[in-house]
Amino acid sequence: MGRLDDRVAIVTGAASGFGAAVARRFAAEGALVVVADIDGKGATAVAEEIGDRAKAAEVDVRNSAAVAAMVAAAESAFGGLDILVNNAGVPAKRGPVEALTEEEFDRVFGINVKGVWLGVKHGVPALRRRGGGVIINTSSIAAIIPRPGSVIYSATKGAVSSMTLALAKELAPSIRVNAEMPVAAVTNFMRQSRPTDDASIAAMAAELPLKQLCEPEDVAAAMTFLASDEARLITGVCLHVDGGRSLGT
Secondary structure (H helix, E strand, C coil), X not given: CCCCCCCEEEEECCCCHHHHHHHHHXXXXXXXXXXXXXXXXXXXXXXXXXXXXXXXXXXXXXXXHHHHHHHHHHHHHHCCCCEEEECCCCCCCCCCHHHCCHHHHHHHHHHHHHHXXXXXXXXXXXXXXXXXXXXXXXXXXXXXXCCCCCHHHHHHHHHHHHHHHHHHHHHCCCEEEEEEEECCECCHHHHCCCCCCHHHHHHHHHCCCCCCCECHHHHHHHHHHHHCHHHCCCCCCEEEECCCHHHCC
């Protein structure tokens, strides 16, 4: 018996990185999973790897109609929705705040913040049709321990954390809402925004009390717990999966 037997989950940003690890872990725990991503081919590859308990969906989380269609696909394929993981996100270009463009601001806020809101907007009615459920958002430890040159990205994750707390209060008692705040992990996401050579990775890990960066499986394990009945009294929590970064050095 798995901890998520026959529950229906949507995981956005699931073609790679954290999202792919969450989709695989949820399926291993018995869930039926919609693997959603703007990268349709990548989502299909992950869904095919999982097998019959998964369905791929190509979705731009900034597009309301596309997000609504994603939720409808979950209900059509698997009969409902029990767990919504708003994981899709992008890094921002790093640099001085005055050098960043309005287009970059709109792009990153559109995916990282509007994408979460649209997931909730369209997902909550489906969760209520099942009598309730769970929402888990991917924030970042950068929301509370930002780095210079990452103002836009840190601000988006601060918004996700605040939205999580507000939603937890608004949607109780039938829907639990939590977030995860991971530290950096060597994924395609990181490769878009910073050096990932061995020396750079070692230097980042050395800053953390536990001396190791996050792995996608760490996020997947924590999200599985938050999605399960073991966490039935946990809502409004932004869980640090950060190797102790929030404690300082």
